Amino acid sequence: QVRFVESGGGLVQAGGSLRLSCAASESTGSINRIGWYRQAPGNQRELVAFIKWNDITNYADSVKGRFTISRDNAKNTVYLQMNGLKPEDTAVYYCNEYGGTVWGQGTQVTVSS
Numbered sequence: 543q544v545r546f547v548e549s550g551g552g553l554v555q556a557g558g559s560l561r562l563s564c565a566a567s568e569s570t571g572s573i574n575r576i577g578w579y580r581q582a583p584g585n586q587r588e589l590v591a592f593i594k595w596n597d598i599t600n601y602a603d604s605v606k607g608r609f610t611i612s613r614d615n616a617k618n619t620v621y622l623q624m625n626g627l628k629p630e631d632t633a634v635y636y637c638n639e640y641g642g643t644v645w646g647q648g649t650q651v652t653v654s655s
Contacts, residue, residue, distance in 0.1 A: 561623050
């Protein structure tokens with residue numbers, strides 16, 4: 543199974559931006575669908591955005607227009623550009639392939655008001 547390592551999280555004020563990176567253990571071009579997920583304390587993990595093999599993307603309503611998912615197959619990396627961050631975006635962010643059951647450590651995003 544593909545392994546992912548997330549990075550790029552941090553503490554940012556509301557309205558700020560962060561770019562998360564997700565390094566894959568194999569070619570991202572060979573993976574049908576890769577998603578960014580997040581889990582806030584006390585909540586279930588939720589899908590934030592995904593990108594398909596043909597670069598079709600989809601976003602949760604809560605982040606639509608603020609977040610952008612992209613990938614660089616030459617670097618085996620998927621990105622999540624997050625703009626206009628809100629306190630409710632605070633969570634640990636993970637990436638994984640669709641149906642993947644092995645999760646990485648994630649990267650913490652904290653948005654202060």
